[in-house]
Amino acid sequence: MNPVPHTAAGWVEEIAAAYEDAGDALPFTPLVGVAAGARELFHLAPHVAIKFRGLPEDKRQVAVEAALSTYVASERSAPLRNPRLAFALCYLASHFGLELVSQETVDEVMDHLMANAVTDSRGRGRLPNNQLQRTRSAKARRRGPRR
Numbered sequence: 438m439n440p441v442p443h444t445a446a447g448w449v450e451e452i453a454a455a456y457e458d459a460g461d462a463l464p465f466t467p468l469v470g471v472a473a474g475a476r477e478l479f480h481l482a483p484h485v486a487i488k489f490r491g492l493p494e495d496k497r498q499v500a501v502e503a504a505l506s507t508y509v510a511s512e513r514s515a516p517l518r519n520p521r522l523a524f525a526l527c528y529l530a531s532h533f534g535l536e537l538v539s540q541e542t543v544d545e546v547m548d549h550l551m552a553n554a555v556t557d558s559r560g561r562g563r564l565p566n567n568q569l570q571r572t573r574s575a576k577a578r579r580r581g582p583r584r
Contacts, residue, residue, distance in 0.1 A: 482527035503534020
């Protein structure tokens with residue numbers, strides 16, 4: 438596994454590279470039956486997270502579930518109005534779901550991004566701490582598939 442960044446600045450740099458990587462994939466999304474544009478790049482965040490971490494394919498579903506459930510739980514939040522912040526949230530939530538980062542790390546990085554990002558005329562909003570979604574505990578994943 439490739440190491441995760443240890444500072445907010447490191448995360449910002451990695452998220453920018455991940456966003457660019459996801460954008461580079463947009464022309465190919467119709468080939469797999471997905472009609473995605475720049476506002477939907479958040480859908481690709483967990484896939485890029487798996488790629489950047491060098492994780493095996495069997496981790497993909499956990500990352501996708503964590504990212505998308507966090508996105509849905511945060512639907513009315515200010516960060517989701519900005520496609521880059523929505524991508525960042527899903528990218529970080531993927532790592533959280535995979536138990537590679539803590540909620541505190543996600544909060545710190547998102548706060549840093551939101552403090553330094555221009556969102557829209559409705560302003561910024563801080564994410565409540567309860568919006569990250571881990572779909573299953575590590576213990577449950579070790580026991581095997583859900584029944």
